[in-house]
Amino acid sequence: MIRLGMALHGWLRLFGQGLSLSLLRKPRSRVELAGFGDFVACALGAFACYATQDYLLTEKPAEIYRDGFFIHATYAFLLLAITWLQSRLLARPALWLNLAALLSVALIPLMLFWNQLPILFSQADDSQLLAWKLLLGMMGFAIILRTLAFVAAGSGVLRVLAATLLGWLLLAWPWQARQDAWLWYAIDQDNDAEETSDTARQSPVPEPTFDPETVASHQSTLLDSAIADLQAQDPKRVDLYSIGFAGDGSETVFRNEVGYLGLLLSQRLGAGHRHLSLVNHADSVDSTPLATLTNLRLALKGVAKRMDVQQDVLFLYLTSHGSKDHQLKVDLAPIPMHQITAGDLRKALDEAGIGWRVLVVSACYSGGFIDELKDTRTLVITAARRDRTSFGCGADSDITWFGRAFLTQALNETSDPRQAFAIASRQVREWELQAGNQPSVPQMSEGALIGAQLEQWRAGTKQGAPVAFSADNGPSLGEQ
Secondary structure, three states, X not given: OHHHHHHHHHHHHHHHHHHHHHOOOOOOOOOOOOOHHHHHHHHHHHHHHHHHHHHHHOOOOEEEOOOHHHHHHHHHHHHHHHHHHHHHHOOOHHHHHHHHHHHHHHOHHHHHHHHHHHHHOOOOOHHHHHHHHHHHHHHHHHHXXXXXXXXXXXXXXXXXXXXXXXXXXXXXXXXXXXXXXXXEEEOOOOOHHHOOEOOOOOOOOOOOOOOHHHHHHOHHHHHHHHHHOOOOOOOOOOOEEEEEEEOEOOOHHHHHHHHHHHHHHHHHOOOOOOEXXXXXXXXXXXXXXXXXXXXXXXXXXXXXXXXXXXOOEEEEEEEOOEOOOOEEOOEEOOEOOOOEEHHHHHHHHHHHOOOEEEEEEEOOOHHHHHHHHOOOOEEEEEOOOOOOOOEOOOOOOOOOHHHHHHHHHHHHOOOOHHHHHHHHHXXXXXXXXXXXXXXXXXXXXXXXXXXXXHHHXXXXXXXXXXXXXXXXXXXXXXXX
């Protein structure tokens, strides 16, 4: 009992010193040699703080995600390795475990605040978030510097500064990786997790209820009318124009997604009547242009004439099935259609001359589109990595998982598609973990210049109230 009491006292002393250092205050107690058990106790204390916060931020009911433990354990081992190097650079090898234990605790407040950034600043622009991250990075440097100066008093200013810079640089990436290693995920009580990937459980192809020749002959009239109905751009501000593309007509889920997109952009994100839908579905062939490569090319050129291509932003949302060779499925039997590749998309966009682009591809293997589409003035978002499937299609679904997370949830919280991507990625990950699916790993590629243009658009746009999703939105929105 005496030894246990002494061990507890030593741990409490180290924990208190670490918290003092997190506030950039020199601890009142002096440095005493710590053992490996002291470091483990401090690391577990920091882990408990993270796990508690993560649980509080997760919608209830929640279950634990055991794989997250490995990333946190890896971080602890890396911290040991880095502090070992620092202790030798400081010529204080005996205080190695002191340094490791103190840094475990001293970085706790920084860790907790960092995890709150997406919540506290969900409406902040990119420059504000960057400023906060830089500030926290500087705070981290100061905390490490203060900790090393306390542990290695008398080692010399240059040694302390060199060891601080070493630790700050080597800890940055592992620390960031640990921040994303959540330990809890919400349990979806609506049984959405019972749905399968968008390559499985597809609806049977129905017999056509329309005359293919009549539909084909009406395409020019429908598309010209849709383009003519687009609202003119406002030269005093950056406007957002959008095109929704629902590729596979054998499932209602894609039509629903594009239908909701039109409502969301016009009512919440200030696009007004600047949205155009291309939809493959038997119920909308009389009112909505088909989602074909030819119509997409013509639609892009038509939208380009209505907008200021040097100022306004295009939001292009494509949703369908995707293949392993990175083709987007385009189908409405029995009409023959050309499947779309990333090269087709890039060529169509370049021919239209639209400079500022937000491109969202919601499909299996859609990450394979990024390399072809990315440039300095483009934000590319995909529902999956180039080698992964996405989920939520099929006869039992109203909207894909990514569409639900990105459109109906995230963009109802923030108008910034980059922040919406971060919110949606976590939500999709939780659903996939619950269902036991291989993670789809959504991807984002942000060009160096597009962020500033998006901020100009957001600054000049009045946001509306959140828009509720309804599967019934689909057919009517095809007429916009």
